[in-house]
Amino acid sequence: xxxxxxxxxxxxxxxxxxxxxxxxxxxxxxxxxxxxxxxxxxxxxxxxxxxxxxxxxxxxxxxxxxxxxxxxxxxxxxxxxxxxxxxxxxxxxxxxxxxxxxxxxxxxxxxxxxxxxxxxxxxxxxxxxxxxxxxxxxxxxxxxxxxxxxxxxxxxxxxxxxxxxxxxxxxxxxxxxxxxxxxxxxxxxxxxxxxxxxxxxxxxxxxxxxxxxxxxxxxxxxxxxxxxxxxxxxxxxxxxxxxxxxxxxxxxxxxxxxxxxxxxxxxxxxxxxxxxxxxxxxxxxxxxxxxxxxxxxxxxxxxxxxxxxxxxxxxxxxxxxxxxxxxxxxxxxxxxxxxxxxxxxxxxxxxxxxxxxxxxxxxxxxxxxxxxxxxxxxxxxxxxxxxxxxxxxxxxxxxxxxxxxxxxxxxxxxxxxxxxxxxxxxxxxxxxxxxxxxxxxxxxxxxxxxxxxxxxxxx
Numbered sequence: 001x002x003x004x005x006x007x008x009x010x011x012x013x014x015x016x017x018x019x020x021x022x023x024x025x026x027x028x029x030x031x032x033x034x035x036x037x038x039x040x041x042x043x044x045x046x047x048x049x050x051x052x053x054x055x056x057x058x059x060x061x062x063x064x065x066x067x068x069x070x071x072x073x074x075x076x077x078x079x080x081x082x083x084x085x086x087x088x089x090x091x092x093x094x095x096x097x098x099x100x101x102x103x104x105x106x107x108x109x110x111x112x113x114x115x116x117x118x119x120x121x122x123x124x125x126x127x128x129x130x131x132x133x134x135x136x137x138x139x140x141x142x143x144x145x146x147x148x149x150x151x152x153x154x155x156x157x158x159x160x161x162x163x164x165x166x167x168x169x170x171x172x173x174x175x176x177x178x179x180x181x182x183x184x185x186x187x188x189x190x191x192x193x194x195x196x197x198x199x200x201x202x203x204x205x206x207x208x209x210x211x212x213x214x215x216x217x218x219x220x221x222x223x224x225x226x227x228x229x230x231x232x233x234x235x236x237x238x239x240x241x242x243x244x245x246x247x248x249x250x251x252x253x254x255x256x257x258x259x260x261x262x263x264x265x266x267x268x269x270x271x272x273x274x275x276x277x278x279x280x281x282x283x284x285x286x287x288x289x290x291x292x293x294x295x296x297x298x299x300x301x302x303x304x305x306x307x308x309x310x311x312x313x314x315x316x317x318x319x320x321x322x323x324x325x326x327x328x329x330x331x332x333x334x335x336x337x338x339x340x341x342x343x344x345x346x347x348x349x350x351x352x353x354x355x356x357x358x359x360x361x362x363x364x365x366x367x368x369x370x371x372x373x374x375x376x377x378x379x380x381x382x383x384x385x386x387x388x389x390x391x392x393x394x395x396x397x398x399x400x401x402x403x404x405x406x407x408x409x410x411x412x413x414x415x416x417x418x419x420x421x422x423x424x425x426x427x428x429x430x431x432x433x434x435x436x437x438x439x440x441x442x443x444x445x446x447x448x449x450x451x452x453x454x455x456x457x458x459x
Contacts, residue, residue: 032123036081039064039117051104051125053097061090061374065121068094069102081119084108092128103127152244159166159237161198164327173245190227192216198239198393199228201231216248218243226250252295259291299370300350301357309371309379313432316383317426327426328382328393329436330400331444332360335418335452338374344410352408352417357404361395379440390425390457397421397455403454420444429458 026033031225032048041063044052052068060067070093076084084090089107095362096102104123111118140416151449153170155163168182168414174181174189193216215226225247232240296308304312328426334356341349353376360370369381380400382393404419422444430436439458447456 002034002035007359032121032125036065036119036120036121038118039081048123051096051102052094053100053124070095081108081121085110085119094123098176103130114233117229129438154241155181155186155241156234157186157198157241159240161193161239163343164238164402170243173225173243174218188219190216190229190243193229194402198231198241199233201229202239207394210302215224215245215246216310218245220264229439256291256295258290263288301354301372303357304369304371305379306373309369309373309381310371310433312371313327313381313436316381317433317436320383320426325384325430326386327425327436328396329440330380330382330397331422331437332378332404332406333420333448334378335420335446335448336374336415337417340408340417341417344408344413347408348408352406356404360400363400363403365406390428393425394455394457397457401453420447420449420452421455423455425458 026043026045029045030047030054032051033045035043038266041060041114044057044060049055049057049060053062057334064077065081066074069077073092075202076092078436084106085108089403090103092104092106093101103126106127106128107122109120109122132387150167151169153173156165158164162183163181164183166178170176171178171181174191174317186198216229217224218227223247228244228246230242232242234240265434295301296305298305311328313329321327327342334352337349337352346370353372357370357372357379360380364370364382365382366381367385369379371379371381374377402421405415406417408417422440422442424430424439424443426436429439442454443458447454450456450458
């Protein structure tokens, strides 16, 4: 198509060898390049032809810009090239093969040094880039929604321990606005971290102490509260710091400690009173057992709580490692439980949780454990005395899933509930407690996101 360029534009300005050289340079450019004269296509390079889906430049010679634009962008082609000359360009859609829309970034330049009404158009395809950007935005939005829902404080710190970002739970726990948190030294929130090298805490597990049996404490405006801390490293010398408020647990432990002291005091008073002492000692042991049971069990369902679950899972993995067997962990989240609570009331919701607990225990064996982790989340630990294949675990999980399809009826209103179950197996999917919990939890969320009412085993 160089003949058209030579004929209409360059012949009065450049010598022949310069024209040929300029044409070859344009031909080798990988992005779309076209020259328009009096609003009509005069030249297009091979990359531009390929973008539009043509093989021969003669097919598009003399076309207007609007001929290549998607119908939604036809108006842009009609306003004239002079009005499209912009430094940053514009985003439009071209047609490939006159059918397939493609996103492009278009720049229009006026070649004032050559003559009037001569414009060069450059375009770069953006379809894959925009799709990737959209996918990334969706993933970021999902991650942000997860961070916003986490009750623990999650903070990102720079190498100088200044807060770069924090989730909503952080502002709530420390009674500060999000703006007040940014670039604050972490030691202002947790004074015990003053002078502590955060790198020494990297990859640590939840640790309640900083010295002896003392807790870390977080600062609110008018009070303090005990916390646990986990630190993880990031690129560029940054840290992720996860802070958990353990105020309720500390109060429960203190209450239990006071209760145990009372029991010991009473036991001391009973010394020397032979028959009565035996009777009272037995009563005290019962009270102690009840207190310990309450500390390790959920008050509504009487299932083991999260604390007991952690201990049991640790023991199960240790035994499986020694015996060369396996452990299967099921994380279970009830579908539509919030709808039951909001629509039918919390009493009906509590009854549903009790019924679910009974079904879970019915489907497990004496060596297994069913635990309530909180809210509508449950966990099942399946232990094997011998090496068990994945199908056996799958059969148990499938029976549980079937039993948890429950219809809740109240005052002629029915809500059908189900469950989303994620499963992970030691040592196939993880070799320690924390990793196995993370895999099972992640797989459970995959079950919910992929339609609910299903069991998904970690790959």
